[in-house]
Amino acid sequence: MTISRRTIALAAGGVLLALVPPVAALTNQPFYVDLFRRVMIFALAAVSLDLILGYGGMVSFGHAAYLGIGAYAVGIPAFYGVDNGWLQWGLAIAASALAATVIGAISLRTSGVSFIMITLAFAQMLYYLGISLETYGGDNGMRLSGRSRFGGPLDLREPAIFYYVVLAILVLFLALGNRLVASRFGMVIRAAKSNEPRARAIGFSLFRYKLTAFVIAGGAGGLAGALLANQTEYLTPDFMHWTRSGEIMFMVILGGMGTLFGPVIGAVVLLLLEDVLSALTAHWQIILGPILILVVLFAKRGLFGLLVGAEPRDG
Amino acid sequence: MADALLAIRGLSKRFGGLLASDRIDLDVARGETHAIIGPNGAGKTTLISQLAGDLRPDAGSIRFADQDVTRLDAPHRARRGLARSFQVTSIFRDFSALDNVALAVQAHTGQSFRFWRAARAEPALREPARAALEAVGLGGRAHVRAANLAHGEQRQLEIAMALATEPRLLLLDEPVAGMGLEESQRMVRFLATLKRRITIVLVEHDMDAVFTLADRISVMVYGRIIATGTPPEVRGNEDVRRAYLGEDQA
Ligand SMILES: Nc1ncnc2c1ncn2[C@@H]1O[C@H](COP(=O)(O)OP(=O)(O)OP(=O)(O)O)[C@@H](O)[C@H]1O
Numbered sequence: 239m240t241i242s243r244r245t246i247a248l249a250a251g252g253v254l255l256a257l258v259p260p261v262a263a264l265t266n267q268p269f270y271v272d273l274f275r276r277v278m279i280f281a282l283a284a285v286s287l288d289l290i291l292g293y294g295g296m297v298s299f300g301h302a303a304y305l306g307i308g309a310y311a312v313g314i315p316a317f318y319g320v321d322n323g324w325l326q327w328g329l330a331i332a333a334s335a336l337a338a339t340v341i342g343a344i345s346l347r348t349s350g351v352s353f354i355m356i357t358l359a360f361a362q363m364l365y366y367l368g369i370s371l372e373t374y375g376g377d378n379g380m381r382l383s384g385r386s387r388f389g390g391p392l393d394l395r396e397p398a399i400f401y402y403v404v405l406a407i408l409v410l411f412l413a414l415g416n417r418l419v420a421s422r423f424g425m426v427i428r429a430a431k432s433n434e435p436r437a438r439a440i441g442f443s444l445f446r447y448k449l450t451a452f453v454i455a456g457g458a459g460g461l462a463g464a465l466l467a468n469q470t471e472y473l474t475p476d477f478m479h480w481t482r483s484g485e486i487m488f489m490v491i492l493g494g495m496g497t498l499f500g501p502v503i504g505a506v507v508l509l510l511l512e513d514v515l516s517a518l519t520a521h522w523q524i525i526l527g528p529i530l531i532l533v534v535l536f537a538k539r540g541l542f543g544l545l546v547g548a549e550p551r552d553g
Numbered sequence: 554m555a556d557a558l559l560a561i562r563g564l565s566k567r568f569g570g571l572l573a574s575d576r577i578d579l580d581v582a583r584g585e586t587h588a589i590i591g592p593n594g595a596g597k598t599t600l601i602s603q604l605a606g607d608l609r610p611d612a613g614s615i616r617f618a619d620q621d622v623t624r625l626d627a628p629h630r631a632r633r634g635l636a637r638s639f640q641v642t643s644i645f646r647d648f649s650a651l652d653n654v655a656l657a658v659q660a661h662t663g664q665s666f667r668f669w670r671a672a673r674a675e676p677a678l679r680e681p682a683r684a685a686l687e688a689v690g691l692g693g694r695a696h697v698r699a700a701n702l703a704h705g706e707q708r709q710l711e712i713a714m715a716l717a718t719e720p721r722l723l724l725l726d727e728p729v730a731g732m733g734l735e736e737s738q739r740m741v742r743f744l745a746t747l748k749r750r751i752t753i754v755l756v757e758h759d760m761d762a763v764f765t766l767a768d769r770i771s772v773m774v775y776g777r778i779i780a781t782g783t784p785p786e787v788r789g790n791e792d793v794r795r796a797y798l799g800e801d802q803a
Pocket residue numbers: 568571573591592593594595596597598599600640
């Protein structure tokens with residue numbers, strides 16, 4: 239059995255991410271633990287978006303909504319002194335999955351541009367809802383009194399521990415996603431993306447499958463939001479702003495739609511570029527834009543496609 | 554007709570000022586191959602789409618296997634045994650030929666809320682799919698990306714997908730269109746092997762195919778069925794000769 243470039247790339251990526259805390263400690267640059275934790279949190283959001291966007295062809299332009307819901311699901315209990323992590327994170331997943339059920343049930347009845355606009359509109363609605371929540375800081379948002387508590391050795395105040403918790407969640411989600419896209423369920427949503435009339439004609443009632451995928455992606459987005467609130471120890475309605483949704487979509491496209499692992503690369507590259515370029519110039523977006531356009535034009539499966547080559551044909 | 558598998562009554566569909574289906578009554582018997590012929594724009598595809606559930610009729614009813622299916626959508630009808638091919642080839646282009654058919658098997662065998670096991674490793678999906686590919690003559694092309702198949706092969710693939718759903722009624726919209734002579738003869742021979750086992754509604758412009766395969770023929774003009782009968786009856790029908798056959802047959 240030969241080991242594919244894909245397997246090598248994935249293993250290398252995993253090892254590199256795992257090495258960040260010790261390397262940061264050795265070089266006395268704790269900042270990198272913070273930076274890469276943030277990268278992985280956005281990677282989780284981007285991978286979850288890829289499930290519906292890249293595999294299911296659902297161009298949801300409101301994925302940041304779930305980040306926000308997840309963040310508030312941590313922040314609001316914390317505001318009332320409830321800092322149990324299981325409860326906060328469970329609530330984050332449940333609330334965002336519920337929101338995704340409602341948003342999906344409505345938006346999935348449309349397609350094309352209408353679908354994009356409806357998902358965007360829902361996210362903006364939630365954004366304004368966040369602004370209107372004066373108790374929780376309105377448009378200024380609010381500080382988190384402390385990170386989620388899990389008891390035992392799982393102390394998120396410890397940067398490296400928090401880092402490995404995020405890494406473990408990301409790896410777990412990638413592993414589950416990897417099974418999912420190859421399963422019967424995954425084949426249905428991919429078929430729906432490939433040719434919807436054909437998928438219907440052979441007997442797939444697509445709505446329920448798409449909605450399920452939409453809810454899974456929303457729940458994972460909510461978990462990313464809970465992590466993000468812990469990361470910044472702060473939350474604001476800006477988590478839900480449409481530019482944030484656009485950024486997550488950028489990561490997916492840059493890394494490679496429908497590659498599952500590509501969005502992780504997309505998150506790494508986008509956030510690092512942002513970090514580097516914004517130090518050079520305030521107009522860093524002017525540099526970022528053309529890079530994205532080049533990738534879209536010349537790399538069909540994004541950076542991941544460039545890295546591992548053509549899709550393996552196991553059909 | 555007592556043993557009609559498909560019974561269409563008063564089916565009407567209007568596109569703006571155009572009556573694409575004009576009070577169509579039609580029975581298709583179990584085991585019959587029923588051809589529908591007619592000039593371009595007569596409304597044949599519109600009829601097929603309404604039978605498949607892709608298009609809602611404005612009026613009328615469709616009974617299939619003694620049940621009213623007029624209000625059922627396409628996936629539900631497919632699961633009851635109605636399969637269609639499209640006039641413009643419709644396949645999952647970025648999947649292999651085998652994947653295409655395995656998806657059809659999966660749709661037919663029900664349960665798709667399965668998230669764990671790799672679908673491509675399920676013999677229950679792959680083996681029937683392979684058999685269907687063999688049946689249409691694509692056995693050696695199983696792992697070719699559907700987009701890379703020749704046009705004729707893509708048409709065969711579409712038939713294989715339809716067959717993989719084990720249909721009781723096959724709706725074929727111009728299955729040999731765009732095929733070379735040899736290819737189309739091969740397809741006709743293959744369709745002939747399905748006769749009796751599967752009821753077929755065949756829309757086709759190729760008169761050789763129609764007269765080889767059809768037990769009965771309905772002639773459609775301007776959304777209306779102007780005649781139905783056996784091939785000799787239709788060939789002899791004056792109205793038909795004037796309205797249609799005269800153009801390219803007489
Ligand atoms: N969705 C639609 N909207 C408006 N008009 C339509 C639509 N679909 C079909 N038509 C019109 O209805 C008429 C019947 O079209 P249909 O495709 O059913 O004909 P057909 O008999 O299949 O023709 P052909 O032999 O060329 O395939 C045509 O005049 C066509 O332009």
